[in-house]
Amino acid sequence: MGKRDSLKRVLVYMKRNINLIYEMVKRNIKNTYRESVLGIIWTVLNPLLNMAVMAFVYTNVFGGSMIEMKYPVYILSGLIVYNTFFRGGTQLGLTSIESSRGMVLQTKIPITAYPRVSVYTAAVNFVFAFIAMLAVMLVVKQPFNWTLALTPILILGLLLLTMGVSYILAALYVSFKDIKNIYGVLTQLLMYLTPIFYTIDRLNNETISNLLSYNPMYYYVNYLRLLIQGHLPTIKDNFIVFGLGVFMYALGFLILNLRRDKIILKL
Numbered sequence: 001m002g003k004r005d006s007l008k009r010v011l012v013y014m015k016r017n018i019n020l021i022y023e024m025v026k027r028n029i030k031n032t033y034r035e036s037v038l039g040i041i042w043t044v045l046n047p048l049l050n051m052a053v054m055a056f057v058y059t060n061v062f063g064g065s066m067i068e069m070k071y072p073v074y075i076l077s078g079l080i081v082y083n084t085f086f087r088g089g090t091q092l093g094l095t096s097i098e099s100s101r102g103m104v105l106q107t108k109i110p111i112t113a114y115p116r117v118s119v120y121t122a123a124v125n126f127v128f129a130f131i132a133m134l135a136v137m138l139v140v141k142q143p144f145n146w147t148l149a150l151t152p153i154l155i156l157g158l159l160l161l162t163m164g165v166s167y168i169l170a171a172l173y174v175s176f177k178d179i180k181n182i183y184g185v186l187t188q189l190l191m192y193l194t195p196i197f198y199t200i201d202r203l204n205n206e207t208i209s210n211l212l213s214y215n216p217m218y219y220y221v222n223y224l225r226l227l228i229q230g231h232l233p234t235i236k237d238n239f240i241v242f243g244l245g246v247f248m249y250a251l252g253f254l255i256l257n258l259r260r261d262k263i264i265l266k267l
Contacts, residue, residue, distance in 0.1 A: 068229045070140040073133065077228060078196030078221045080129040081154075086162050086217065087187050089122030093166025094173050094180060097263060104264070111260050112253065115166035123159060137228075145230030153238070154223045160245030161220070167252030171259045174266045194218055216244050 069077075093115040097104060100114050130151065137144065172179045194217045200209045212218060219240045226233050233241075256263075 069225065070137075070142045072140055073137055073142045073228065074225065075197050076133045076136055077224045078194065080126055080133060081158065081221045081224055082191060082194055082196060082217055084129045085122050085126040085158055086165075086220070087191070088125060089119040089162040090165045090169060091183070091187070092118035092121060093162070094169040094183060096166070097170045098174055111263065112167065112256055115170045115256070116163060119159060119163045119166055122162065123155065126155070126158075142228070143230070145228070147227040147230050147232060150227055150233075151224070153233075154220065154227070154241065157223075157241035157245040158220055160242070160249040161216070164245070164248030164250070164252035167249075167256040171252075171256045171263060174263045190215070190217060194221060196221065216240075219244075 096114040096118045097111065103109060104111060104114070134144075136142075169179065169183060193212060193215050195212065200212055200218075219237065223233055223237055223241055226237065
């Protein structure tokens, strides 16, 4: 009976946490678009507008037959992985604990829940943006391949990576507010170092191409593009996407929990 009661308590606790995080994510999304007329539609419009501008500006420079997909889809696939999911999730996660100071101090919610809510919010935005990408694929007549059904594998790896980075940023931000500005510059730089609107092979510089291949976001963006093109990701692709995600999640979780008491004192 003792083991059964313990299991029951664990299940009740897990259910309560899941329900709580669900409500927090829902509130997060509502608050984000509360004063906007178009509301959550901006989740779709933002990557589409960025895609339209980039496609217009760069088509003659980078577009054409050097890629296996239509150029608007090429750009949009990079934008929704990097901007919508990773950048959006980590920027929300960075201030998640500080902005929830009252709840952190007055409730027993695990401190890791606040960055997680931010990342889950970004994941929801990614799903809407992904649907928009499918619509663009239909319009520009990009072939649909069965490999797109493997997208949840990418989402899981990206979720782990984004959550780990968010844990670290949230832990640092409470004590070091300048990290917000520094990270803003770094993410802008990382966007240009990620082949979102260009391809590495078109740079015609082996040294720079090799350097860019060490950018972790390249592999996450490339993973989605492989699925769009109908290619199965290699063992190496899966290892990098999941290995890096698990590593960053474990590192971020450890740092945030080690700094928990200091964070509470600083709030």
